[in-house]
Amino acid sequence: MPALLPHHLPPGYRSRPATTADIELMYRLIASCEEELDGSVETDLDIVAADLARPGLDPALDTLLVFAPDGELAGRAWxxxxxxxxxxxxxRGLGLGDSLLTWVEARARESGGTRIAQTVPDRDHxxxxxxxxxxxxxxxxxxLLELISPTEPVVPEPPAGITVRPFRPGDERAAHQLTEDAFDExxxxxxxxxxxxxxTVERATFAPAVSMLAFAGDQLVGAVLSLDVPESGExxxxxxxxxxxxxxxGIARVLLQHTFRGFHRQGRPVCTLWTHSNTGxxxxxxxxxxxxxxxxxVHYKDLTTP
Known part of the structure; x- marks a missing residue:
């Protein structure tokens, strides 16, 4: 079911699956939604491209774009x-959200899914x-947390036996192992x-100079991976x-303070990050x-019940 039938859409609207050629279009759509809701844009092209390349996602079956009669991208789903x-x-107000969400649920059931989840900003009533x-x-x-540092942050000494340095080429695999082990919980x-x-490390915005790593001997035991998004100024x-x-x-505190100071020295006194209630x-x-x-x-729906 790669597309919506015409009777599911307003007159003149059409739909089709997404391709890599649509990444810029999808980015502009998401950016318009974020700008309207928050007054700023958080998404970048790398995130849109990464979503389209998710393992197990078949763009021909698992994505959908809806175009207005004038050719503008009016909606999208994956x-x-x-x-x-x-x-x-x-x-908005034309029923596109209902149609896309109905399509998402039908596609999830068709592919054997038993539940589906979607994250929505709380301000998006x-x-x-x-x-x-x-x-x-x-x-x-x-x-989304923020730290505003009018003055340069003070960095504490690391715990005994711990050394700290910025990310270097060759650290990629160890950083992947560490972060995925930590998030397994x-x-x-x-x-x-x-x-x-x-x-992370392959994004155009990855910032190794302010991505700090902690080592116990030659073992990586802590990491803060950062992005430099020029448009945000943060x-x-x-x-x-x-x-x-x-x-x-105190390893996380030391790494974060190093990162806060590094951004401050680059003229970015505001730092942000997302954290999840399950991480504690x-x-x-x-x-x-x-x-x-x-x-x-994060909202979810059980697809096993009518």
């Missing part, structure tokens, strides 16, 4: 265990209401190196991880002075 649905602000109408319920919360599945790299932290047997020693890390970030800028909730 599904691969979880899903994303976006409708351009200029094309229309999006939340749409999911509720379709029987989705809240599962977990994510928070709560994420639904382990990412292959190839998928992980698309979202530093962004993509991953924070400490090996289980080295937690509660919110209190750590709050102790470092970070505050909640906004939140989003």
């Amino acid at each position: 599904v691969n265990r979880r899903s994303e649905v976006d409708v351009h602000p200029g094309h 229309q999006g939340v209401a749409l999911l509720r109408r379709h029987g989705y319920v809240p599962m977990v919360t994510s928070w 709560w994420q639904q599945r382990r990412r292959s190196y190839e998928e992980w790299a698309l979202l 530093g962004y932290i993509e991953r924070v991880a400490v090996r289980r047997d080295h937690r509660n020693q 890390a919110l209190s750590l970030y709050e102790k470092l002075g970070m505050t909640i800028r906004r939140s989003a909730t």
Whole structure:
């Protein structure tokens, strides 16, 4: 079921699957949605490309684009265990969200899925209401945290036996192992190196100079992986991880303070990161002075019930 039938769409609208040639179009659509909701753009082209390259996702079957009569991209959706649905602000109120969400659920069932999840910003009241109408319920919360540093952050000494340095070429595989081990506690599945790299070290915005690593001897035991997104004017932290047997020693605090200072020296006194309620890390970030800028909730639907 790669496309919606005409009677599911407003007159003149058409649909088809996405291809890699559509990445720029999809980015502009998502950026319009974020700009309308938050006044800023968080998505970049790398994220859109990585979603289209998710392992197990077949763009011909698992993606859908909806075009307006004038050719503008009006909506898009993909599904691969979880899903994303976006409708351009200029094309809302026409039922596109309902149609795309119905398509997502049908495709998930067709591929053998038993449940589907989607993350929606809590301030997107229309999006939340749409999911509720379709029987989705809240599962977990994510928070976008920020630290505003008027002066250069002070970096504490690392714990005894720990050395800290920036990310270097050759650290990729060890960083993948460390971060995936750390996130195994709560994420639904382990990412292959190839998928992980698309979202981190292979992104055009990856910032190795402010991605700090902690070592015990020659063993990597902690990592902060950062992105430099020029359009935002802020530093962004993509991953924070400490090996289980080295937690509660202050390693994460040292790495984060190094990163905050590095961004500050680059003229970026504001740093942000997302954290998930299942990680239990919110209190750590709050102790470092970070505050909640906004939140989003993962909603899910059981597909095994009518």
